């Protein structure tokens with residue numbers, strides 16, 4: 001590979017002796033899941049996660065009840081704004097994107113939601129690939145989930161059927177054990193005018209329901225906590241490295257250039 005003077009090969013801590021090929025990924029929701037799956041499925045392959053932000057493991061921002069604060073946690077948000085919006089009094093609108101391990105799952109609101117069955121089937125039709133259909137998507141959801149039944153006092157309002165949900169996956173999903181005072185009466189008032197839906201994630205999201213959350217024991221579940229808790233030895237994670245571009249040889253991605261003008265030659 002030929003490199004321009006501003007590029008150099010960076011030492012990411014392992015050389016050729018440790019493995020044949022390195023695949024660099026950005027560790028947001030998709031990157032963490034992909035890295036974990038690749039590393040476990042391909043033990044002779046070196047996987048490298050490159051993250052522009054930090055580790056995002058400050059306990060002050062992982063409590064579920066405080067989850068809306070993570071959005072403004074120092075270093076957790078790239079802080080993007082739109083350009084001034086003509087039809088919104090020239091205001092710049094927040095376009096938050098998560099920074100650091102877990103990406104936007106470290107700052108999101110932890111609402112665990114799937115779409116309607118018909119949307120997935122239409123998606124599959126549009127792309128001509130039945131893998132996107134509800135049936136196949138459901139089997140993938142079941143693989144990644146570890147769903148818990150609600151506490152008995154809410155079982156009239158939420159029901160997690162095992163045919164629709166997984167119990168052994170890395171992503172903990174639950175509803176809180178306790179809601180605010182008056183919550184049950186509030187829901188009863190809504191049920192008078194809307195059908196009760198015991199599980200909005202069953203493929204039918206219509207009706208009034210309690211939403212499930214990506215949470216466990218009152219804590220946020222992010223892609224970091226779900227997919228990077230047992231890091232295999234062939235998965236390396238580097239934080240505070242902002243990738244500037246992917247380097248190509250023809251149509252083949254062969255490396256990345258990151259902040260500081262350094263590059264990591266990473267055959268894919």
Ligand SMILES: Cc1cc2nc3c(=O)[nH]c(=O)nc-3n(C[C@H](O)[C@H](O)[C@H](O)COP(=O)(O)OP(=O)(O)OC[C@H]3O[C@@H](n4cnc5c(N)ncnc54)[C@H](O)[C@@H]3O)c2cc1C
Pocket residue numbers: 026027028029030031050051052053071096097098099100101102103104105107108109110111112113241242243244
């Ligand atoms: C405020 C907010 C609330 C949300 N609430 C919910 C919710 O309640 N429920 C829900 O299901 N979804 C929610 N979402 C959406 C959900 O979090 C995202 O759809 C999901 O995280 C996207 O995953 P991703 O892998 O595409 O990207 P991200 O999770 O955003 O990950 C991208 C990763 O790439 C890294 N990165 C980006 N550029 C570079 C670079 N140049 N160099 C190195 N690293 C880089 C980032 O730091 C980040 O770690 C919310 C999102 C936001 C922002």
